[in-house]
Amino acid sequence: MSENNFETNNRILKIPCNPRECGSDVLAFVGDGVFGMLVREYLACSSRVHANELHSRAVAMVRCEAQAEYMTRLLPHLTEEEEGVFRRGRNHHTAHTPRKSVAAYRTATGLEALFGYLYLAGRIERIRELFAYCIENPSEYSEEN
16 A cells, blocks of 8 residues: 555556545546446346446446435445545535436435545445445455455
């Protein structure tokens, strides 16, 4: 691990980055991409359908209402640090006005901030664990399998 317990070798680019110094909007920006990539990999590897159907399924999984539901599954499994990152992301106010539920939008932003934080911290195994709870298969993606 690096001096701040953030592992750059566990990220695609090895640019030093302390996620504690990133704003919650930045963490959510990164986490949106991370979560989207997890969903795409999951669907591509577990479904034998054409790309247009994969896209439809991915959209359903990344919409804010779905992400808010995933967060209810994750909350009992979060560490104190992770809960803090989630709350920080959830409570971040933006100029964007969600089309549907404000509560679901904020909860989804918190989930994205959490995944962004974990990615930038290089905690890939933890990302796998939490994503498995999102899709209701907590042991499916552990390294033991």
